[in-house]
Amino acid sequence: MTSNDKIIEIEVLRYRPEQDEKPFLQSFKVPFTDDQSVLQGVQYIKDYLDGSLSFRWSCRMAICGSCGMMINGVPKLSCKTFLREYYPGKITLEALKHFPIEKDLIIDLSDFINKLESIKPYIIPAAPRTLEQGEYLQTPRQLDRIAQFSSCINCMLCYAACPQYGLKPDYLGPAAITLLHRYNEDNRDAAKAERMQLLNAHEGVWGCTLVGYCSDVCPKDVDPAAAINRNKLNSTMDYFLRFVAPRGGN
Amino acid sequence: METIKADIVIVGGGGAGLRAAIAAAESDTGQSIALVSKVYPMRSHTVAAEGGAAAVTQPQDDLEYHFNDTVAGGDWLCEQDVVEYFVAHAREELVQMEHWGCPWNRKEDGHVNVRAFGGMKIERTWFAADKTGFHMLHTLFQTSIKYPLIKRFDEYFCVDIVVEDGRAQGVVVIEIATGRICFIQARAVVLATGGAARVFRENTNGGIVTGDGMALAYRQGVALRDMEFMQYHPTCMPGTGLLFTEACRGEGGYLINKDGYRFLQDYGLGPPSDEPRNKFMELGPRDRVSQAIWHEKQKGRTIDHPHGQVVHLDMRHLGEKKLRERLPQIYELAEEFMGLDPAHEPIPVLPGAHYTMGGIETDGRTATSLPGLYAVGECASVGIHGANRLGSNSLVELCVFGRVAGDEASSYAKSARNSSTATLEKKADDICNRVRGLVNNANGKERIADIRNEMAKSMEEGCGIYRNAPVMQKTCDKLEELKQRYRSINIEDKSSAWNTEWLLAIELGYLLDVAQAVACSAINRKESRGSHQRLDGYEQRDDQNYLKHTLARYNSEGPPGIEYSKVKITKSEPGIRAYGEAGEKAEAERNKKKGAAHDK
Numbered sequence: 001m002t003s004n005d006k007i008i009e010i011e012v013l014r015y016r017p018e019q020d021e022k023p024f025l026q027s028f029k030v031p032f033t034d035d036q037s038v039l040q041g042v043q044y045i046k047d048y049l050d051g052s053l054s055f056r057w058s059c060r061m062a063i064c065g066s067c068g069m070m071i072n073g074v075p076k077l078s079c080k081t082f083l084r085e086y087y088p089g090k091i092t093l094e095a096l097k098h099f100p101i102e103k104d105l106i107i108d109l110s111d112f113i114n115k116l117e118s119i120k121p122y123i124i125p126a127a128p129r130t131l132e133q134g135e136y137l138q139t140p141r142q143l144d145r146i147a148q149f150s151s152c153i154n155c156m157l158c159y160a161a162c163p164q165y166g167l168k169p170d171y172l173g174p175a176a177i178t179l180l181h182r183y184n185e186d187n188r189d190a191a192k193a194e195r196m197q198l199l200n201a202h203e204g205v206w207g208c209t210l211v212g213y214c215s216d217v218c219p220k221d222v223d224p225a226a227a228i229n230r231n232k233l234n235s236t237m238d239y240f241l242r243f244v245a246p247r248g249g250n
Numbered sequence: 251m252e253t254i255k256a257d258i259v260i261v262g263g264g265g266a267g268l269r270a271a272i273a274a275a276e277s278d279t280g281q282s283i284a285l286v287s288k289v290y291p292m293r294s295h296t297v298a299a300e301g302g303a304a305a306v307t308q309p310q311d312d313l314e315y316h317f318n319d320t321v322a323g324g325d326w327l328c329e330q331d332v333v334e335y336f337v338a339h340a341r342e343e344l345v346q347m348e349h350w351g352c353p354w355n356r357k358e359d360g361h362v363n364v365r366a367f368g369g370m371k372i373e374r375t376w377f378a379a380d381k382t383g384f385h386m387l388h389t390l391f392q393t394s395i396k397y398p399l400i401k402r403f404d405e406y407f408c409v410d411i412v413v414e415d416g417r418a419q420g421v422v423v424i425e426i427a428t429g430r431i432c433f434i435q436a437r438a439v440v441l442a443t444g445g446a447a448r449v450f451r452e453n454t455n456g457g458i459v460t461g462d463g464m465a466l467a468y469r470q471g472v473a474l475r476d477m478e479f480m481q482y483h484p485t486c487m488p489g490t491g492l493l494f495t496e497a498c499r500g501e502g503g504y505l506i507n508k509d510g511y512r513f514l515q516d517y518g519l520g521p522p523s524d525e526p527r528n529k530f531m532e533l534g535p536r537d538r539v540s541q542a543i544w545h546e547k548q549k550g551r552t553i554d555h556p557h558g559q560v561v562h563l564d565m566r567h568l569g570e571k572k573l574r575e576r577l578p579q580i581y582e583l584a585e586e587f588m589g590l591d592p593a594h595e596p597i598p599v600l601p602g603a604h605y606t607m608g609g610i611e612t613d614g615r616t617a618t619s620l621p622g623l624y625a626v627g628e629c630a631s632v633g634i635h636g637a638n639r640l641g642s643n644s645l646v647e648l649c650v651f652g653r654v655a656g657d658e659a660s661s662y663a664k665s666a667r668n669s670s671t672a673t674l675e676k677k678a679d680d681i682c683n684r685v686r687g688l689v690n691n692a693n694g695k696e697r698i699a700d701i702r703n704e705m706a707k708s709m710e711e712g713c714g715i716y717r718n719a720p721v722m723q724k725t726c727d728k729l730e731e732l733k734q735r736y737r738s739i740n741i742e743d744k745s746s747a748w749n750t751e752w753l754l755a756i757e758l759g760y761l762l763d764v765a766q767a768v769a770c771s772a773i774n775r776k777e778s779r780g781s782h783q784r785l786d787g788y789e790q791r792d793d794q795n796y797l798k799h800t801l802a803r804y805n806s807e808g809p810p811g812i813e814y815s816k817v818k819i820t821k822s823e824p825g826i827r828a829y830g831e832a833g834e835k836a837e838a839e840r841n842k843k844k845g846a847a848h849d850k
Contacts, residue, residue: 016745016747017747018745018746018747019745035489035556035587046750046751047697047698047699048697048699050742051698051740051741051742051743051751052742052743052745052749052751054748054749054750055750056289056293057457058289058293058295058456058457058458059293059295059297059298059456060456060457060490060492061298061492061493061583061587062582062586063297063298063381063384063579064289064292064293064294064295064297064298064456065292065293065297066289066293080586080587102427102747102748103747103748104748106748108427109290113290113404116392116395117395121392121395122350122351122392122393122395122396123349123350123351123393125349129349131342131345131346131349134345135345135348135349135354135361135362136348136349137359137360137361138356138360139356139358139359139360140355140356140357140358142356142360143353143355143356146353147353147379150353150385150388151381153292153297153384154290154292179392183351186351188349188351189351
């Protein structure tokens with residue numbers, strides 16, 4: 001199981017902004033064992049074959065969200081994708097689709113960070129509570145409404161999967177809408193009306209054309225498509241309620 | 251070189267750094283806070299903490315119990331006044347996290363639920379499934395967005411602290427995406443850079459956990475305290491070291507050897523019972539459990555595995571439903587990384603380096619010996635973990651002392667004055683030239699990965715679960731050799747944008763300095779205490795000579811100088827550290843003595 005007798009070909013889309021006019025493919029031969037991940041494969045390249053290859057990684061256990069990349073055309077976390085699944089074929093690695101490349105496998109995710117910041121991703125309570133008053137009550141069922149949607153690790157796989165984000169970069173996108181939904185559904189929060197205004201805009205929930213690929217590629221089963229669909233209904237309700245209620249439906 | 255001005259600069263965007271930033275932003279001073287992190291904050295290694303965060307919560311629990319568990323768990327090397335402050339402020343900080351939206355698990359009535367954890371007398375560990383660190387980190391990160399005073403420098407790498415007039419007055423950082431170097435001038439600097447377990451081969455830590463802040467403070471003359479105390483977590487994935495939380499045992503999992511026998515009963519942790527019992531068996535402290543696994547290996551009672559000798563973490567009796575609900579990430583790790591179903595098969599595990607109990611020496615208010623410099627979280631030694639940390643104390647530490655660090659830095663910055671910007675910029679320029687020189691002049695023959703791997707292997711051999719002088723000496727010698735070889739490393743990549751090879755080289759420099767502090771502190775402590783266990787005639791705890799903190803002081807010419815300082819004892823005199831049945835007896839004895847003292 002751990003003998004290094006197998007060699008797999010890993011082809012990487014390289015792009016070094018200071019010297020390359022456009023990205024190009026470079027191939028490496030990497031010895032591997034059956035329990036090794038694609039991340040371990042690129043680490044081997046960096047350590048022993050080409051020190052200039054750059055990629056993000058940290059936790060190695062699919063929770064920090066750093067190491068997403070296109071693996072044979074599919075957005076995946078490289079730490080929990082295994083080399084054996086592709087052998088004896090070759091693996092092609094590219095930076096996540098729909099994002100500008102900063103270098104090699106590293107994308108510029110500042111657009112997502114701006115969107116995340118814009119949706120007020122924090123509790124805005126109706127009336128602030130003091131520490132002496134202790135915790136808010138939240139039943140297990142109330143927790144269930146947000147548990148799944150608060151499990152997003154911001155790995156960006158869903159944006160790489162989303163055809164709409166590729167066409168319309170202003171679209172808020174799966175992870176940001178999911179996070180917005182997570183706060184709206186939290187019984188401790190009272191700012192749904194504020195966030196719905198953002199969502200009602202064209203770039204909000206209506207950008208989605210129901211492809212659902214975002215949920216297919218999500219490595220944490222967050223199901224962003226479900227969050228988006230629920231908000232299409234919410235957004236419709238909010239639109240009509242706006243005529244009868246002063247701050248939108250809540 | 252660009253100069254950016256802030257009132258406070260915080261290095262590290264994990265739990266401690268974010269909590270400090272929020273505290274400073276809430277201080278009413280209107281101060282600007284520069285939050286520097288070499289990764290986006292939500293990537294910080296707090297994200298990987300699984301089990302939970304401890305605070306006295308249930309009516310039958312008491313601050314005194316949490317204090318006693320922590321001090322005895324730390325084998326009496328804790329600063330007891332700091333532990334008192336810690337346990338007293340733990341709950342309010344977790345409630346604060348709750349107000350900010352952390353999705354804690356709940357009881358039917360809507361109150362926060364708690365689970366059992368190793369070495370804790372009463373269940374007091376708040377948890378969010380088995381992703382507690384992940385949820386706390388994202389909650390803190392998202393909450394920090396509320397505060398316009400916090401200006402983030404995401405993916406900026408800190409290369410040095412600027413010290414002038416005997417005070418910390420800013421940091422020099424590399425903007426990773428461009429390679430541009432800038433000086434962030436500030437009147438107070440907070441280090442919150444995390445631990446250093448990457449100095450070991452088999453470890454649970456993310457690639458970013460390279461002791462950066464420890465090395466930076468150390469090189470400025472601040473002592474690293476108690477670095478010999480490295481925690482081995484008993485249940486890690488063979489080969490990669492990935493963590494299976496202690497909550498696996500808190501929820502009722504067993505540790506068994508190759509005969510299916512719950513071997514912990516042979517190591518003073520018994521007798522066994524079917525249901526988990528606090529401070530018994532699998533709920534013993536991490537040092538004792540890891541040591542027991544080591545002994546099982548010596549006795550030939552472990553199981554052969556391609557990545558070494560393992561024992562089994564057996565959770566089959568808990569059933570799939572409970573495992574999916576309480577330990578979903580553990581389920582995912584076992585299924586996806588090991589191809590096994592923990593509801594039907596036991597998980598092979600072995601101990602791996604996990605947590606740095608020691609760190610940058612601070613007082614109980616997070617101040618270091620260098621005015622203007624504060625340190626908090628795993629990079630710091632504020633004094634609550636002693637010789638062995640109890641699981642679920644460190645996530646609370648981030649909050650309790652993160653807040654203190656933010657408050658203290660803020661009030662220091664209010665009164666401090668910076669030296670002239672020109673003087674500081676001159677210093678920053680020198681640092682900039684040195685750091686650029688590293689990449690330009692690195693045309694030697696030594697490969698970064700070779701030095702890193704040799705270091706990690708040598709640390710594992712010399713400073714693992716059990717230690718003796720000859721092997722530790724070998725490790726010390728090896729580290730000296732590696733530091734020499736480090737001077738002729740090769741960096742192939744000479745570009746500026748995302749030159750991660752350059753950053754790896756700088757991190758390797760940090761790792762080597764911290765590793766040396768660990769090894770030299772270890773060889774000088776001639777006793778066994780907590781996670782520091784010797785087999786060469788120093789098998790016992792020696793309070794006469796070593797009820798002391800180790801202070802390692804940086805020496806650019808060779809191994810660090812080793813000094814000692816007093817341990818603060820307030821109300822718990824060092825006693826017998828026992829668990830299981832023996833622990834109950836020892837506790838009864840202590841109470842009897844106390845009762846007798848009261849009667850007098």
